[in-house]
Amino acid sequence: MIDVWTALVIGNSRLHWAEFSGDRLRKTWDTPHANQDQTEFLQNRELWIASVVPLQNQLWQAHPRAHFISLEQVPLKGMYPTFGIDRALALWGAIQTIGCPVLVIDAGTALTLTGASGDRLIGGAILPGLKLQFQSLNQGTAALPSSLFPLPSSLPPRWALTTEAAIASGILHTVVAGLHSFIHDWRQTYPTSAVVLTGGDSDRIHAYLQVLHPDLADSVKLNPHLAFSGIQAIRQNSRQD
Structure with missing residues (x-):
């Protein structure tokens, strides 16, 4: 079964998307900040999210396979609490x-x-x-x-x-x-x-x-x-x- 999943970076101005097939990056695109109607294409796909805009996060909370990435998950030493x-x-x-x-x-x-x-x-x-x-x-x-x-x-x-x-x-x-x-x-x-x-x-x-x-x-x-x-x-x- 093909492992297709989506990455989303919620930036200050736009949403940045990437579609992967396993470890292979298939395509990327940008959209304006979303409303709920714009999330239907994801269906039941696994979604990995990194966000610098907390107010946008609530639109994705109900997604059944959403993974919100926190700073603690990045194995980089020396980071401070407000590091983006x-x-x-x-x-x-x-x-x-x-x-x-x-x-x-x-x-x-x-x-x-x-x-x-x-x-x-x-x-x-x-x-x-x-x-x-x-x-x-x-x-x-x-x-x-x-x-x-x-x-x-x-x-x-x-x-x-x-x-x-x-x-x-x-x-x-x-x-x-x-x-x-x-x-x-x-x-x-x-x-x-x-x-x-x-x-x-x-x-x-x-x-x-x-x-x-x-x-x-x-x-x-x-x-x-x-x-x-x-x-x-x-x-x-x-x-x-």
Whole structure:
């Protein structure tokens, strides 16, 4: 009998889904935050859930085969009580698929950097993600306009001559420079470490890195499914217990 099951990461902005056949990832997709009518397709399928939005959890409580993943199930040393389950799973997924030491840059609603050596959390940093930074200038000021992400091929110069370009310049050049600094600092201590980008904006950030720091970008891996790899590892471990 084919072992088909579903993983769900409830993020701050969207639901992130993955369908597995045994240990093989078959497909992934995203949806808006759900209402009860959107859960019917799951039927009696096994569902493994990691959530950073407690209010969304109640929609899945009645599912007969739901497994809610807690921080205690991630076998990573050095985690603190408020460490995000999404960060923990992405880091554990990276350890399982890439190895250690590793630095995970998760480009979602928040932009997080999280490093591990062996099976221990070393630490990390959190800042607003790209979309939040663009939105905050539009929503928090009276005169600044809403701006769109520029294509990597049209990345604005640092010294821009329009307001829209100045916003993009300020955010993107600062974010890329910050990532460059963090990666450089991490590799001072862990020179053989892998660095991997994950999350919804990972491909966009990697493209900006490629324009501004091509040598660095070539050494950074892209893997949008790290959290699902972490869930898969947790599920496997639970079935062996």
